[in-house]
């Protein structure tokens with residue numbers, strides 16, 4: 001380990017991890033990994049150590065349909081922000097009457113939910129425009145590693161899947177939404193199989209399935225540890241196979257919805273970020289599929305999310321009157337990389353634990369069952385790593401900026417034979433390797449990282465919202481996963497609810513759409529008036545955020561004529 | 570060089586500031602890099618992507634996942650020690666002192682359209698769609714630039730020889746960054762061919778999962794709806810009870826004989842009424 005990137009203290013700690021490994025290996029072979037926490041102990045642990053329970057980091061939302069909700073400050077801020085179009089309200093009011101594009105279905109977003117919706121809307125006879133912020137497929141979907149759940153084996157059933165989903169979600173899930181999720185799951189996998197997704201298979205060509213955190217049956221389907229990419233690349237390819245029927249507008253995020261005088265959604269205003277033009281799109285039905293909000297860096301956590309995950313659809317939908325649900329529950333992935341600096345916050349997939357790696361402390365001791373539901377697992381790691389003076393156990397390994405615990409990956413090869421890691425986890429091996437770590441020989445230092453938006457806009461089982469003409473699906477929605485999503489159920493969510501919302505939108509466009517009516521953005525005006533009551537909302541807090549701001553202070557200080565704060569230029 | 574330009578001066582100031590702010594974290598080293606030929610001083614530990622941001626670029630193109638999965642940030646660079654062009658993903662490559670660097674976020678490449686259901690999984694079919702594939706001169710330029718270290722030339726060669734399975738496996742980790750296509754003398758767009766090959770292979774050569782097909786059929790007949798309906802109306806307390814006693818596949822002592830929830834047993838245990 002001479003030229004190791006690990007520090008001397010880390011290497012000393014790794015020796016301890018190695019010392020306990022034979023015993024842990026022997027236990028794992030017997031099927032024992034660690035005692036699971038009872039529901040009561042889990043609850044106590046959560047209340048003391050999960051970031052969701054830190055009240056100082058939260059604030060009451062004062063405006064809009066769900067005012068009174070207590071959310072993280074960063075999230076309140078996107079709702080208590082000014083519309084990008086308000087300063088030129090009259091001009092926009094004039095512009096929305098003469099559209100630049102007219103279509104049956106407008107899909108906002110370019111991830112798994114959006115592309116699934118686009119394909120289903122197309123299949124149901126609609127002309128589609130897909131407007132997205134970066135390139136199609138620059139999305140959280142592309143980054144998913146672990147897999148996608150569906151109950152397909154003879155010992156599994158949608159009912160058992162249902163039980164796992166709802167228990168993982170702390171029994172807060174909407175029954176109707178869970179029902180659709182688990183019942184559609186096998187159809188979703190079969191659809192992807194038919195589109196040519198390269199799933200991992202057993203020798204008899206059945207799907208290879210594994211456990212994930214909180215599953216009682218093995219039902220995690222995967223494409224090695226490129227599961228999201230395996231799916232996203234195919235969906236993108238298929239969307240691009242229909243250029244006549246599905247028009248892609250890239251680098252053109254939506255900034256506000258357009259309604260009509262009957263209060264129906266009839267499209268959106270999009271912003272071409274390259275030319276800085278605003279375009280008006282009229283659509284008989286609209287699907288909001290803008291994904292999550294990891295790039296808001298809630299409570300200053302690093303994040304696993306892609307560059308464009310700034311909660312835009314939440315802002316637009318909320319302004320148009322759609323309530324939110326469970327947005328206060330944020331998912332921190334238990335195992336984000338904690339060292340070296342360049343990869344802090346990036347995901348070390350749950351599949352590493354699913355494949356047999358233990359989570360151990362600085363002394364090499366196990367302290368938690370490695371596949372607890374995510375919030376419990378994350379809280380256990382935070383408790384173990386937090387110094388004693390701050391109420392933790394003080395058993396974390398220190399880096400120059402943070403604490404972490406070890407994810408003992410070499411155990412996987414010892415359990416299942418040399419080469420297993422390289423074969424099953426190529427993305428992980430490659431990523432840590434690029435920064436000097438050989439995970440087949442040494443453990444990886446990990447700490448929880450901001451990962452997933454458990455809640456979101458309220459939808460119903462067909463993907464509709466309370467706003468006629470507006471549908472939504474994927475990470476943007478709330479209720480499917482209660483207050484805690486299990487791995488593999490969100491990739492499933494995006495395919496199931498992407499398909500449902502796309503289908504529903506096409507049917508709405510065909511059967512329910514009356515006429516365009518009189519286009520308005522009155523909801524933006526009214527929302528601004530509500531905001532105007534509060535003097536502490538800064539004028540330059542413009543939302544949707546669109547892109548995270550990583551310009552360092554020393555540069556900003558000299559960019560005197562430019563404005564920032566949630567703004568682009 | 571002394572009188573290079575104004576930006577040189579401002580960089581001096583910049584790097585001083587860096588020293589001040591960095592002292593607290595005990596890593597004072599910055600290195601000069603040339604972004605599209607213009608010099609900036611950046612902390613030596615940053616990835617190229619973060620170095621661009623540190624220098625003041627607000628990225629729109631050339632950034633996606635920030636984690637090595639999306640291929641948005643293909644980057645080419647040279648270092649003083651070599652005449653060779655080096656490549657990498659900006660989000661996955663640490664800066665080197667004196668590097669000359671630019672992102673290559675877009676490369677014009679043709680993506681053909683097709684109906685995956687209708688085309689057979691053969692080399693001929695792929696060649697009919699992308700005829701240029703036959704022009705490969707086996708120069709290996711594509712392989713040399715792949716930031717994922719894939720055997721890109723072999724992907725093309727295996728496809729030509731009709732071994733779609735091998736080509737699919739070899740190309741599985743492709744992030745579609747476009748670097749291979751930018752170097753190919755035969756103007757082949759490797760990643761578009763590779764996704765076609767993977768889809769064809771999985772659609773037509775891998776037999777469908779029978780187990781999955783059976784489950785889909787069962788669901789079409791609503792086989793499990795009763796149990797789901799029953800779960801849907803339980804109150805939280807009852808759900809909690811059933812949830813906490815549910816057996817976990819693979820745990821010691823658990824032998825699963827059925828995929829039915831044992832309602833009789835649950836009622837006996839008082840978990841449900």
Ligand SMILES: Cc1cc2nc3c(=O)[nH]c(=O)nc-3n(C[C@H](O)[C@H](O)[C@H](O)COP(=O)(O)OP(=O)(O)OC[C@H]3O[C@@H](n4cnc5c(N)ncnc54)[C@H](O)[C@@H]3O)c2cc1C
Pocket residue numbers: 108109110111112113114131132133134135136137138139140141142143144145146147148149227228252253254255289290291292304305306308309310312313347451452473474475476486487488489490491492494544546
């Ligand atoms: C690193 C990582 C690993 C994960 N692993 C797993 C896993 O193993 N299993 C699992 O089930 N789930 C996993 N997840 C979660 C899962 O991938 C996501 O929840 C899911 O893919 C979200 O899909 P989506 O389509 O809703 O959103 P996304 O895929 O994020 O797509 C949202 C799209 O909307 C676009 N957009 C944003 N704002 C706007 C706007 N204003 N206008 C237009 N377009 C906009 C974005 O650019 C993007 O293209 C993981 C997530 C991450 C980040």
Ligand code: SF4
Pocket residue numbers: 640714715716717718719721742743744745746747748749750759760
């Ligand atoms: S094969 Fe080509 S497109 Fe794919 S990762 Fe390698 S260089 Fe990039």
Ligand code: SF4
Pocket residue numbers: 704705706707708709710711712721722725752753754755756757
């Ligand atoms: S660069 Fe082009 S011609 Fe050269 S080996 Fe690769 S595919 Fe063939």
Ligand code: FES
Pocket residue numbers: 631632633634635636637638639640641642658659660661744
């Ligand atoms: S930003 Fe996605 S690979 Fe670098």
